[in-house]
Amino acid sequence: MLFAGPDNHLLEFVVFQSSFACAVLTVISRIIKMYQGIEDAGIKRLWKRTALVFAASYLLWNIDFRLCDVMQTLPLGLWNPQLHAVWHVGAAVCSYMSALLVCHNRSENMGRQPVMRYGDDLADEDRESRPRLMLMGLRRSGKSSIQRVVFHKMSPTETLFLESTSKINKDNIHSFIDFQVWDFPGQMDFFDPAFDTTAIFGEVGALVFVIDSQDDYMEALARLHSTVVAAHRVNPNITFEVFIHKVDGLSEDYKIDTQRDIQQTTTDELADAGLENVQLAFYLTSIYDHSIFEAFSKVIQKLIPQLPTLENLLNILCANSGIEKAFLFDVISKIYIATDSSPVDSQSYEICSDMIDVIIDISSIYGRAAIGAKSQGYLDDQQNAAEDWTQQQDGHNDDEDPTGAQRSQENHSQAVVSSGSRAGSIDNQSTSQSGGNHEAFSVIKMGNGTVLYLREVNKYLALICLLRAETFEKQGLIDYNVHCFKEAMDQVFELKRAERTRREMEANQMLEQQHHNGMYGHG
Numbered sequence: 001m002l003f004a005g006p007d008n009h010l011l012e013f014v015v016f017q018s019s020f021a022c023a024v025l026t027v028i029s030r031i032i033k034m035y036q037g038i039e040d041a042g043i044k045r046l047w048k049r050t051a052l053v054f055a056a057s058y059l060l061w062n063i064d065f066r067l068c069d070v071m072q073t074l075p076l077g078l079w080n081p082q083l084h085a086v087w088h089v090g091a092a093v094c095s096y097m098s099a100l101l102v103c104h105n106r107s108e109n110m111g112r113q114p115v116m117r118y119g120d121d122l123a124d125e126d127r128e129s130r131p132r133l134m135l136m137g138l139r140r141s142g143k144s145s146i147q148r149v150v151f152h153k154m155s156p157t158e159t160l161f162l163e164s165t166s167k168i169n170k171d172n173i174h175s176f177i178d179f180q181v182w183d184f185p186g187q188m189d190f191f192d193p194a195f196d197t198t199a200i201f202g203e204v205g206a207l208v209f210v211i212d213s214q215d216d217y218m219e220a221l222a223r224l225h226s227t228v229v230a231a232h233r234v235n236p237n238i239t240f241e242v243f244i245h246k247v248d249g250l251s252e253d254y255k256i257d258t259q260r261d262i263q264q265t266t267t268d269e270l271a272d273a274g275l276e277n278v279q280l281a282f283y284l285t286s287i288y289d290h291s292i293f294e295a296f297s298k299v300i301q302k303l304i305p306q307l308p309t310l311e312n313l314l315n316i317l318c319a320n321s322g323i324e325k326a327f328l329f330d331v332i333s334k335i336y337i338a339t340d341s342s343p344v345d346s347q348s349y350e351i352c353s354d355m356i357d358v359i360i361d362i363s364s365i366y367g368r369a370a371i372g373a374k375s376q377g378y379l380d381d382q383q384n385a386a387e388d389w390t391q392q393q394d395g396h397n398d399d400e401d402p403t404g405a406q407r408s409q410e411n412h413s414q415a416v417v418s419s420g421s422r423a424g425s426i427d428n429q430s431t432s433q434s435g436g437n438h439e440a441f442s443v444i445k446m447g448n449g450t451v452l453y454l455r456e457v458n459k460y461l462a463l464i465c466l467l468r469a470e471t472f473e474k475q476g477l478i479d480y481n482v483h484c485f486k487e488a489m490d491q492v493f494e495l496k497r498a499e500r501t502r503r504e505m506e507a508n509q510m511l512e513q514q515h516h517n518g519m520y521g522h523g
């Protein structure tokens with residue numbers, strides 16, 4: 001029957017319709033696939049609006065087509081609204097938007113930093129001048145695991161199920177300082193001309209190169225070398241950090257040997273390339289212990305402009321209060337952003353970071369229970385953690401439910417006691433209380449005569465001090481000094497915030513003058 005028509009009208013119809021349908025379905029399925037990979041909420045919103053406009057236009061086209069007679073004889077002498085023309089305009093808008101969004105997606109995948117602006121709505125906030133930290137290294141070296149464990153509280157064993165990264169994964173960290181972590185796919189090829197080295201390395205603060213020490217690392221070293229050479233050429237200010245990773249499987253001796261070998265080979269090679277003045281810092285890391293947090297602490301500290309001020313403040317605090325060691329911790333990631341200038345030994349770092357775990361566990365279990373929170377999924381992400389930390393304070397001050405608050409107080413000491421028996425070194429004289437002034441405060445006395453003293457500094461930061469029990473007898477003095485320290489800290493960060501707001505306003509004004517809408521490529 002298909003071939004029966006006198007001039008093959010039916011065949012033509014079927015061939016046209018089916019090939020058209022195939023094309024449409026392909027486009028739709030590819031767009032859906034791309035859409036699923038988009039993380040930016042603003043871009044997603046744009047896609048949704050585009051789809052909506054398309055659906056509406058299509059509806060109007062159908063009305064015009066099917067109800068043509070009605071449209072031509074509208075009551076009350078109304079004119080035909082010419083919905084077919086409206087459909088054309090709508091379809092044009094959608095084509096334009098889709099092309100733009102596909103371009104955006106493509107250039108983002110290539111590592112450029114495109115920004116979409118429409119009206120006053122800033123769809124993509126990535127391009128702020130916040131410090132950027134890049135994770136690079138061969139495939140399966142552990143980059144994504146590091147990022148998840150440090151910044152998203154993933155448990156190390158869960159990383160076994162991480163899939164290989166296929167595109168640059170940008171992670172905005174909102175904490176005491178806002179910064180970005182970029183997780184690169186291992187198989188990325190910088191020498192591909194599509195890979196824009198200027199855009200990638202131009203604004204980087206630190207480049208973290210991850211080497212799998214359990215594997216043969218010759219290829220990794222070659223890649224490290226070429227990365228350093230390429231990045232240094234574009235931006236001589238990058239700090240290079242080499243994580244000799246997965247050392248949990250290595251013996252103590254072997255660790256040292258590996259580090260020496262890697263350090264020697266890289267510096268020799270760089271010297272041969274005429275780059276002897278490029279400084280690389282080496283760290284032995286593993287996600288199964290504190291080493292990864294400690295290494296990240298040191299990396300991040302280099303990105304904090306106020307570091308000398310903070311160190312100074314901590315030095316003064318320690319000297320005046322007889323404190324042996326003081327850390328300023330970012331509560332959410334458990335990296336310390338500053339410490340006094342006495343040497344850091346891993347043990348004191350570990351015990352302080354464990355203390356944060358204890359406090360956060362307690363506050364997320366009992367602190368939230370006291371204010372009747374429902375969710376157990378605490379610490380899922382940064383925001384939640386920050387909320388927990390602050391909700392805890394609210395919980396302490398909640399006097400609407402005195403029994404609940406009391407219960408939470410009792411449970412506090414119980415929980416600390418049980419965690420003490422696990423650690424074996426904390427005896428049960430722990431106290432946990434809220435200072436009358438809205439802030440988390442906790443003291444743990446340990447069997448060996450050391451006292452751990454924690455006080456919240458602000459939403460993100462906690463001060464943890466290690467001191468001798470004798471010194472702690474003068475708790476009033478310490479409390480007072482810590483109070484002064486907090487005030488000084490507030491000033492440091494307040495100044496910075498004011499400065500940033502001013503800069504942002506200036507930058508916005510400039511951008512507004514440069515363009516009104518459409519795509520604005522960067523780099």
Ligand SMILES: Nc1nc2c(ncn2[C@@H]2O[C@H](COP(=O)(O)OP(=O)(O)OP(=O)(O)O)[C@@H](O)[C@H]2O)c(=O)[nH]1
Pocket residue numbers: 137138139140141142143144145146156158159160161162163164165166184185186187245246247248249285286287288
């Ligand atoms: N033993 C051990 N294994 C680790 C460590 N860190 C990561 N791994 C494991 O290494 C494997 C690869 O980790 P990924 O984080 O996916 O590696 P990646 O570098 O992001 O890989 P690509 O995305 O392919 O570039 C996972 O199975 C992790 O569990 C570590 O410190 N010690």
Ligand SMILES: [Zn+2]
Pocket residue numbers: 143144145163164165183184185186
């Ligand atoms: Zn990855």
